Amino acid sequence: MRLLQHFSPGAVVVMAITFVLFSFALVTTGFTRDLLLETAVFLVSVKLMLMTHRNSKAANAMDAKLDRILEAVGHDQRHHDHSNRSA
Numbered sequence: 316m317r318l319l320q321h322f323s324p325g326a327v328v329v330m331a332i333t334f335v336l337f338s339f340a341l342v343t344t345g346f347t348r349d350l351l352l353e354t355a356v357f358l359v360s361v362k363l364m365l366m367t368h369r370n371s372k373a374a375n376a377m378d379a380k381l382d383r384i385l386e387a388v389g390h391d392q393r394h395h396d397h398s399n400r401s402a
């Protein structure tokens with residue numbers, strides 16, 4: 316699954332445990348005022364998970380850009396060194 320490549324195995328376990336505990340709290344407390352508190356805690360967890368996913372994608376994109384820059388600089392440097400030797 317492509318989505319899971321951005322999460323470590325530990326993060327996936329934490330997500331699963333969070334969902335199970337939220338579901339358990341929903342069943343045990345029912346639709347009471349405490350459900351709002353449980354929902355808020357769950358939404359904070361989801362927000363953190365989404366931020367982790369976004370940061371992982373941004374880091375991967377930045378790595379790819381840096382690789383392209385290093386490749387271009389290395390190519391230019393080799394070309395520059397070669398032209399200096401011939402002169």
